[in-house]
Amino acid sequence: xxxxxxxxxxxxxxxxxxxxxxxxxxxxxxxxxxxxxxxxxxxxxxxxxxxxxxxxxxxxxxxxxxxxxxxxxxxxxxxxxxxxxxxxxxxxxxxxxxxxxxxxxxxxxxxxxxxxxxxxxxxxxxxxxxxxxxxxxxxxxxxxxxxxxxxxxxxxxxxxxxxxxxxxxxxxxxxxxxxxxxxxxxxxxxxxxxxxxxxxxxxxxxxxxxxxxxxxxxxxxxxxxxxxxxxxxxxxxxxxxxxxxxxxxxxxxxxxxxxxxxxxxxxxxxxxxxxxxxxxxxxxxxxxxxxxxxxxxxxxxxxxxxxxxxxxxxxxxxxxxxxxxxxxxxxxxxxxxxxxxxxxxxxxxxxx
Ligand SMILES: Cc1ncc(COP(=O)(O)O)c(C=O)c1O
Numbered sequence: 001x002x003x004x005x006x007x008x009x010x011x012x013x014x015x016x017x018x019x020x021x022x023x024x025x026x027x028x029x030x031x032x033x034x035x036x037x038x039x040x041x042x043x044x045x046x047x048x049x050x051x052x053x054x055x056x057x058x059x060x061x062x063x064x065x066x067x068x069x070x071x072x073x074x075x076x077x078x079x080x081x082x083x084x085x086x087x088x089x090x091x092x093x094x095x096x097x098x099x100x101x102x103x104x105x106x107x108x109x110x111x112x113x114x115x116x117x118x119x120x121x122x123x124x125x126x127x128x129x130x131x132x133x134x135x136x137x138x139x140x141x142x143x144x145x146x147x148x149x150x151x152x153x154x155x156x157x158x159x160x161x162x163x164x165x166x167x168x169x170x171x172x173x174x175x176x177x178x179x180x181x182x183x184x185x186x187x188x189x190x191x192x193x194x195x196x197x198x199x200x201x202x203x204x205x206x207x208x209x210x211x212x213x214x215x216x217x218x219x220x221x222x223x224x225x226x227x228x229x230x231x232x233x234x235x236x237x238x239x240x241x242x243x244x245x246x247x248x249x250x251x252x253x254x255x256x257x258x259x260x261x262x263x264x265x266x267x268x269x270x271x272x273x274x275x276x277x278x279x280x281x282x283x284x285x286x287x288x289x290x291x292x293x294x295x296x297x298x299x300x301x302x303x304x305x306x307x308x309x310x311x312x313x314x315x316x317x318x319x320x321x322x323x324x325x326x327x328x329x330x331x332x333x334x335x336x337x338x339x340x341x342x343x344x345x346x347x348x349x350x351x352x
Pocket of ligand 1: 104130209210
């Protein structure tokens with residue numbers, strides 16, 4: 001018998017919904033439900049829509065472009081795809097090969113397959129959320145039994161665990177696959193993981209599905225001077241239209257040439273048109289910097305309000321410590337060698 005609690009979350013998404021909120025429309029950061037009630041969207045569509053809901057500039061440009069562009073083509077390799085691949089390669093110059101997929105989970109599973117084909121090794125040491133596919137069903141993201149793939153080992157951001165797993169699987173590890181979780185951990189954590197990867201000759205795969213293009217032009221890893229072999233991207237590529245990518249060094253992407261990664265719906269030319277427009281608008285309007293600025297302002301306001309009202313809550317992400325509250329101290333004694341993210345100034349850091 002299934003635990004009814006375990007199914008509620010998805011049952012909400014079905015037609016006979018039990019959810020109390022059914023959205024009808026959204027504009028910018030505001031959304032309206034079928035009863036006319038207005039909500040503030042604090043999720044930015046789970047990060048998928050960096051320009052905001054229903055952005056008028058994007059919508060008008062897309063409609064105009066689709067007057068002359070084809071919606072679907074016989075092959076996934078199109079002129080618009082090549083243009084978008086070129087733009088992404090420029091942003092990620094050390095990882096200049098780009099392979100597109102549809103969703104974040106498509107990209108993360110593809111990255112694992114590419115790493116295994118490249119190295120001929122089976123083991124992936126992982127930390128963080130990488131989507132809904134079977135191989136990533138580990139605690140706490142899922143109440144389901146842990147990964148069926150016994151070669152996926154979760155080090156839970158604990159560097160002692162990582163060291164043990166690297167040594168214990170010497171010669172069998174294809175890659176370390178980590179989501180930076182920039183709201184929780186400082187960049188030094190990823191830098192340390194990168195240092196640990198090299199002596200063992202394993203690939204470093206950074207899951208930037210969430211932060212990537214929304215964080216900075218070359219993503220989180222580049223901003224913080226980390227050398228990654230493969231990076232997964234999705235949110236911020238095509239303003240909510242399903243498009244994801246694995247970007248990698250020429251060396252690591254040899255694995256993509258050997259792996260089967262076919263994907264019928266990559267023939268949707270509209271997605272690449274949307275991707276090119278999103279990148280153009282993001283450049284012109286400096287979207288990553290604006291997301292960071294607004295995020296910082298919001299975090300500061302929450303922190304001030306919590307302090308003023310003496311609410312024992314903490315704001316994660318890159319915000320300055322206040323006299324009464326230091327998030328770094330609150331992590332002391334934790335088994336994580338990486339500490340929480342309290343870097344104060346640059347406006348391009350630590351947004352959610
Ligand atoms: C870091 C990270 N990896 C992978 C995924 C999975 O992406 P998708 O939901 O598009 O499959 C997500 C989604 O939130 C994510 O944040």
